[in-house]
Amino acid sequence: MPEPRLISSYLAVLAAQLPASIVEELADGLTETHRSYLRQGLAPDLAARSAVAEFGEPQVIVAGFARVNPARRAARRLLGIGPAVGACWIAVLLTSRSWAVPLPARVLAGATLAAVIALLATSALGRRYRLAARTGAAGFLGIIALDASLIASVALAGVPLTWVLAVAMAASAARIGYAARSLRPALAG
């Protein structure tokens, strides 16, 4: 049985804003709803109108999925733990005399950090599913690059291992792991 045009249009609106896997699930539910109305004896067009009305406004559904977007949740967590990880590295910088970071590298790190924070904030506050997923994915990559650079920098500089440095490296390693795990669902969006 061909899908009524009204249902195709409704799904197209959702498909423009949500990942394919979510739209597939919604399409299955909408088709079942439509068939249920057909079984009750409604004409195909009226059954389609009833099914779409029962499903609700597409923007309400999109907003509902945006709230449960895993990228958005991960971005919020990363923004939440960011100050603590940053404080660990500032402590390393202040206590270690052998870790001399050249000015251009500091400027580059600062600019990257600002960009990452902006990307994560856009994802964390985003009501558009795809935008939140894409900015989140870019932010997660930025976090991975920043933390990997910090660890590589102290290793190359031969900074003596102190408990402050150990805590900072462990925090960065944990953050790299979390950002990497969050990448896949974000890229799927």
Add this chain to the structure above:
Amino acid sequence: MRAEELKGHLDAMLLAALEGGPQHGYAVIEALRQSTGGRLDLPTGTIYPALRRLEQAGLITGSWSVVAGRRRREYRLTPAGDRALSGGRADWQDFSAMVTAALEGRPCPSPA
């Protein structure tokens, strides 16, 4: 019943709909309609994000199958979901007893 009246209770209702075994989204909605005598007035589409939220919380787990050429996502309760459902039922009974007592002007029974 409107969506705002369900706040805080929808999760337990969704878990209860899955207590009998795995269900796909539309079947969950139908189960809720039947169990509430058709009084549940929620846009059907809003149930799906709620199911994803429960899945992210580890209370249900979803898996894909193919039915009549369409991909279908089915959900089932996890052990954590089972415990959350028991907790939700107990919370509701306490809440319901408290509100009933307040509305009818009689002493509230002690929680079980």
